[in-house]
Amino acid sequence: MTLTPSHAANASPDEIAGRIFSSLINAMELFCVYVGDRLGFYRTLHEHGPATAPEVAERAGTNERYTREWLEQQASAGFLACDNPEAAADERRFRLPDGFGAVFVDPESLIGGASVAQILVGTVAPLPELLEAFRTGDGVPYANFGKDMHEGQARVNRPALTHLLAQEWIAAMPDVDARLRADPPARVADIGMGQGWSSIALARAYPKAQVDGFDLDEASVTAARENVRAAGVEDRVAMHARDAGDPDLAGQYDFALAVECVHDMSDPVAVLSAMRRLVGPGGTVLIVDERVPDAFAPNGDEVERMMYGFSVLHCLPVGMVDKPSVETGTVMRRPTFRRYAEQAGFSQIDELPVEHDTFRFYRLTG
Numbered sequence: 465m466t467l468t469p470s471h472a473a474n475a476s477p478d479e480i481a482g483r484i485f486s487s488l489i490n491a492m493e494l495f496c497v498y499v500g501d502r503l504g505f506y507r508t509l510h511e512h513g514p515a516t517a518p519e520v521a522e523r524a525g526t527n528e529r530y531t532r533e534w535l536e537q538q539a540s541a542g543f544l545a546c547d548n549p550e551a552a553a554d555e556r557r558f559r560l561p562d563g564f565g566a567v568f569v570d571p572e573s574l575i576g577g578a579s580v581a582q583i584l585v586g587t588v589a590p591l592p593e594l595l596e597a598f599r600t601g602d603g604v605p606y607a608n609f610g611k612d613m614h615e616g617q618a619r620v621n622r623p624a625l626t627h628l629l630a631q632e633w634i635a636a637m638p639d640v641d642a643r644l645r646a647d648p649p650a651r652v653a654d655i656g657m658g659q660g661w662s663s664i665a666l667a668r669a670y671p672k673a674q675v676d677g678f679d680l681d682e683a684s685v686t687a688a689r690e691n692v693r694a695a696g697v698e699d700r701v702a703m704h705a706r707d708a709g710d711p712d713l714a715g716q717y718d719f720a721l722a723v724e725c726v727h728d729m730s731d732p733v734a735v736l737s738a739m740r741r742l743v744g745p746g747g748t749v750l751i752v753d754e755r756v757p758d759a760f761a762p763n764g765d766e767v768e769r770m771m772y773g774f775s776v777l778h779c780l781p782v783g784m785v786d787k788p789s790v791e792t793g794t795v796m797r798r799p800t801f802r803r804y805a806e807q808a809g810f811s812q813i814d815e816l817p818v819e820h821d822t823f824r825f826y827r828l829t830g
Contacts, residue, residue, distance in 0.1 A: 514557045535556075578619075609782075651675075653739070654675055677704065678706055720749045722752070729783060730789035733804050748828070772794070780794070810828040813827075
């Protein structure tokens with residue numbers, strides 16, 4: 465039985481135990497998705513078609529026995545199809561069903577699933593440090609979550625940034641959209657840009673715009689520079705391992721944005737104040753952050769449950785590294801964000817009329 469929030473408060477102990485058992489299966493299947501994603505199993509089936517375990521192992525450069533066990537697990541889970549299950553083990557042919565490439569292979573698919581497995585692996589990477597942080601009140605540095613975290617986070621958001629950032633989110637601000645298309649070329653500051661997909665999307669959508677991305681995580685900046693070069697927009701996009709609060713940057717930008725990072729910050733008011741200075745009086749800042757209810761209540765919906773999971777395991781610990789910290793966490797409710805924006809000196813705070821399952825869109829005017 466799947467427990468909906470309205471049922472959970474009245475659930476029996478047996479039902480809660482059943483829910484935990486189902487979660488165990490789901491978690492194990494996600495980790496197995498990670499294995500297939502990282503080893504290229506999905507990609508080889510997508511690009512080269514159905515194959516036996518020996519054929520997949522040869523293509524991927526992996527051990528045949530391990531590969532066969534993974535293929536059978538995936539078929540058991542319903543992620544792969546097996547056309548001849550009655551055949552001998554090394555003769556069974558496995559394939560990626562039609563349309564499943566969008567879930568497991570396409571990096572810009574809005575229904576991508578492999579990235580979710582990677583971000584989960586990154587999120588739980590420093591669990592011993594997290595337990596110690598619970599005891600001491602210290603934080604866990606973002607860098608300690610490793611490549612799977614910063615790469616997985618970038619992969620999760622890449623499809624929305626590619627397909628929705630300019631087309632829907634900025635389009636909901638016609639004046640900003642027009643400025644980014646106009647002369648003289650607009651300058652954009654992309655705060656906490658991670659691996660650079662937001663900056664790349666902006667450069668592609670607005671061929672005249674000049675984009676500067678800022679992030680303090682060196683590994684993310686290095687990956688972002690590689691992505692910018694591969695995208696062919698390095699003439700208009702620069703990635704900086706630099707504090708955007710540098711006074712020398714004040715007033716140099718027409719537009720600034722930050723996507724899903726304000727809630728991670730120990731001092732969001734200082735960052736928002738810096739963004740206000742970047743665009744100057746009357747300038748526009750766009751903050752994209754989590755869509756959660758305005759107040760706490762037990763038995764939350766699936767989105768809030770997911771947000772609390774990320775908050776306990778990642779976002780709150782990251783936000784508590786630097787002291788003092790406002791200790792926000794992933795579940796940054798609307799009143800909390802509005803308070804931060806007001807303290808940062810913004811004269812107007814508007815919520816864009818954009819529908820999205822997990823994000824809210826705040827337009828701030830300096």
